[in-house]
Amino acid sequence: MPVGEKEQPKLGVLPSSAADRKKVPIASGVLDYFTSALVEVAKVSYAGNEQHNPGQSLQWSRGKSNDHGDTMIRHFMERGTIDSDGCRHSAKMVWRALAILQMELEAEGAPVARGARQ
Secondary structure: OOOOOOOOOOOOOOOOOHHHHOOOOHHHHHHOOOHHHHHHHHHHHHHHHHHHOOOOOOOEEHHHOOOHHHHHHHHHHOOOOEOOOOOEHHHHHHHHHHHHHHHHHHHOOOOOOOOEEO
16 A cells, blocks of 8 residues: 555455456446335335334344244235335335345354444
């Protein structure tokens, strides 16, 4: 590293080499494909926070609901409909699937998600 340059902090999620980071197209390979779907998943995050952490900042309170597999399948069975809180069951299903994947990755050494709370 050249003299006077500060080392950039690493988040531990993205690869360190520029060539490998280009193989992780978060904007063009995920956000640009599923923009409307991810908006609906974000609405689920907000509604869940209002339910589980009223008045608190947005956070994933992991200890309050962690039966992700069963809940994901229940929402899958009700896909195409709207839940009593106004959120789509399909969006809730995706949220639960993302929770399962995040926890699998963390169990294999990925950093704990920034918004997760025990």
